[in-house]
Amino acid sequence: MNAYGTEVRHKALSLLHSGARNADVARRLGLPASTVGVWLHRDRARRGELPVARSHECPRCDGRALDTKAYSYLLGWYLGDGYISQHPEHRAPSLRITCDDSWPGLMAECERTIRAVFPDGSTCRARKIGCHDIKIYSTHLPCLFPQHGPGKKHERTIALAPWQQEIVDAHPWAFIRGLIHSDGCRIINWTTRLVAGERKRYEYPRYFFTNKSDDIRKLFSDTLTKVGVEWTTLARGSDPFNISIARKASVALMDAHVGEKY
Helix, strand or coil, rough: CCCCHHHHHHHHHHHCCCCCHHHHHHHCCCHHHHHHHHHHHHHHHHHHCCCCCCCCCCCCHHHCCCCCCHHHHHHHHHHEEEEEEECCCCCCCCCEEEECCHHHHHHHHHHHHHHHHHCCEEEEEEEEEEEEEEECCCCCCHHHCCCCCCCHHHHCCCCCHHHHHHHHCCCCCHHHHHHHHHEEEEEEEEEEEEEEEEEEEEEEEEEEEEEHHHHHHHHHHHHHHHCCCCCCEEEEECCEEEEEECCCCHHHHHHHHHHCCC
């Protein structure tokens, strides 16, 4: 249902076709910038102007070379903040990775990684409130991400295919980085201790990973264990959605291979 009416949409598209920017059209017509972006995107789809990857460009179907390290990182991003969608007006499904605007460096790295995994594709950014979706279209997205399916990830089984597990085993830190960059963080905790009768404050770094999916948390924790990182489950109330990494040696490993968001 179009909450703004067909006349408003046509007026917005007319302004866009004349060269006006999305943000200017949104301000002029009192619309959310995201709505204007969706209208323009759908209009481009109807006109056949959206990029579509050629059907033979698939590592799974016909053996095209795959940057496995980049794929391991992208797989982590996908399991955290990614999804695949198919709009009736589009000729191919789209992969969308949501990136917070607070971390422009990660957004750029995510986009570079998508291009490394899909070297013949074309990425674009869709603005949302406080974030952007990094998008690419390809008819073979379900081949590379067989975890795609109906419903939310935490409401269905998420398991890696054997060939995906081989890639993660070969590049475990890339996979961990992708998961942390999507659903994790590095923070500074603090506590106080009584030393010689005086209470002193101590600060220490800590990593968290938060995801509702039991399967995704297990993929993360199993990979941590394989690279020698000690972890614990931290429940908020009755929900064990958080994995914590706080031991000094394990945090040092994470700092060496993952680091802070940027």
